[in-house]
Amino acid sequence: MKEYLESFHILSTEEIEEAVAIAQPRTIKKNDFLSKEGTICTYIAFVESGILRTFYHSSSLEEITYCFSFPGTFTSSYSSFITQEKSMDNIQSLTDVSLMVIPKHEIDRLEKTSINWMKLLKVMAEQSYINLEKRIFMLQKEKAEVRYQNLLAHNPELLLEVPLNYLASYLGITQRHLSRIRKALTN
Structure with a gap:
């Protein structure tokens, strides 16, 4: 977390040390939840190790994965x-x-x-907005094959750690469609 906060070049050494001192370590076992729908989020969490996914339920109660959180990033139910x-x-932890x-x-x-x-939180909020906007544009403008290739180029660890049904959901396609894309790319 210290290196991540230093990378912004906004906080003083003392301010970073204070943040590290007040941060509380927490571990989550695979498939457990950091937060659940219907609860109020009262924290932000810096991912030291492991992978989490953020998802919601559609009107048909289908799980829609819209975010993965990797080591070196903050996560939270931001709106809450x-x-x-x-x-x-x-x-949920993967x-x-x-x-x-x-x-x-x-x-x-x-x-x-x-x-x-205040400056750091503003920059972080701006980055979150930009990432959300890029994701919306990606889903609306790019073909599924391109979305998959971009995902692999930027996050190759997803293939090793994330079940295909979550990857397919994140890409806005069915698992069957994802399997076809993967097969076509390996031929």
């Missing part, structure tokens, strides 16, 4: 974290996961005491 209303998504969790009240305190924290 910001609004303190019930979450509409679930965060592997054993090690996290550093920072409670919302600590984030709020840091933001009130330091302009640097």
